[in-house]
Amino acid sequence: MSQGLHVSQHQQQQEEEDNEEDGIVGDSYYGDGDSFMEGDLDSEEEEVLDFTDPFSTEVKPRILLMGLRRSGKSSIQKVVFHKMSPNETLFLESTNKICREDVSNSSFVNFQIWDFPGQIDFFDPTFDYEMIFRGTGALIFVIDSQDDYMEALARLHLTVTSAYKVNPDINFEVFIHKVDGLSDDHKIETQRDIHQRANDDLTDAALEKIHLRLKGAGTPYDKESLAIIKLNNTTVLYLKEVTNFLALVCFVREESFERKGLIDYNFHCFRKAIQEVFEVSVKVLKSRKHMSQIRKSRITPNGTSRIPV
Numbered sequence: 001m002s003q004g005l006h007v008s009q010h011q012q013q014q015e016e017e018d019n020e021e022d023g024i025v026g027d028s029y030y031g032d033g034d035s036f037m038e039g040d041l042d043s044e045e046e047e048v049l050d051f052t053d054p055f056s057t058e059v060k061p062r063i064l065l066m067g068l069r070r071s072g073k074s075s076i077q078k079v080v081f082h083k084m085s086p087n088e089t090l091f092l093e094s095t096n097k098i099c100r101e102d103v104s105n106s107s108f109v110n111f112q113i114w115d116f117p118g119q120i121d122f123f124d125p126t127f128d129y130e131m132i133f134r135g136t137g138a139l140i141f142v143i144d145s146q147d148d149y150m151e152a153l154a155r156l157h158l159t160v161t162s163a164y165k166v167n168p169d170i171n172f173e174v175f176i177h178k179v180d181g182l183s184d185d186h187k188i189e190t191q192r193d194i195h196q197r198a199n200d201d202l203t204d205a206a207l208e209k210i211h212l213r214l215k216g217a218g219t220p221y222d223k224e225s226l227a228i229i230k231l232n233n234t235t236v237l238y239l240k241e242v243t244n245f246l247a248l249v250c251f252v253r254e255e256s257f258e259r260k261g262l263i264d265y266n267f268h269c270f271r272k273a274i275q276e277v278f279e280v281s282v283k284v285l286k287s288r289k290h291m292s293q294i295r296k297s298r299i300t301p302n303g304t305s306r307i308p309v
Ligand SMILES: Nc1nc2c(ncn2[C@@H]2O[C@H](COP(=O)(O)OP(=O)(O)OP(=O)(O)O)[C@@H](O)[C@H]2O)c(=O)[nH]1
Pocket: 003, 004, 007, 010, 011, 067, 068, 069, 070, 071, 072, 073, 074, 075, 076, 086, 088, 089, 090, 091, 092, 093, 094, 095, 096, 116, 117, 118, 119, 177, 178, 179, 180, 181
């Protein structure tokens, strides 16, 4: 509660400060201003986008973070990729230029994330959205669930339809953010309402083929999903989910994969055994709980036993 109040006061103050600044309309989105964050954390690279930079032509999967002002885009990025504590995000300044960051923690994780200013204007001639969307793999649209989200939905529709026209292969993700201020019932209701309205808008525009994924709408993997990664030393890494809390990671010689069916069969037996152990453990725990309840019911309030146990 108090956090919510604190945030809204901060937001109000920030809005006032922002309003004093020039908007970015008429200004270049890719200017040579400083990066939006002072005191850069452990970022690999973070910079204001500059299309004259030859590095910008490097082909890397690109993820765009879009949404209204103060919806929480930069906070998500800072908390996820820079281990910033959520409280510290209160002090983030509003983003007024497109900020591009390389995320390359390892050879498996290597992509760019572009954080957009909230008030981007698709009709501004300095904003070359066609060029941006053409090379984009995924667009994450952030909605502040504590705010009146009608404006955000209108902006979502404009963003998604503009992007889809340029590049129908973009994956659209909608993050319903700041749900910490909502009750459980309100969370579900908000998600349902946003989902319904966003899809209704697309249907009205005869664009129901655009698929919006809203957080909570499903996971991109199931129990058959697995990862087989060939390492460079003739070894293969085999990763597969056993239960929600357990994954099996094996390093196997490459030639062993000629008999992959055998590996799958062994994995199947292993998973079955784990599940059986789990089910037996649950039964034992339940029966212990049951016995302890029976014992308690045989003890009178003054602590003496009604029936010897
Ligand atoms: N309650 C709550 N507040 C949050 C959350 N995430 C971010 N905020 C607050 O929301 C405000 C705006 O966050 P930013 O990350 O700067 O938002 P933005 O979308 O990048 O804003 P612009 O750069 O203006 O487009 C900050 O005061 C954050 O502390 C959250 O999960 N819950």
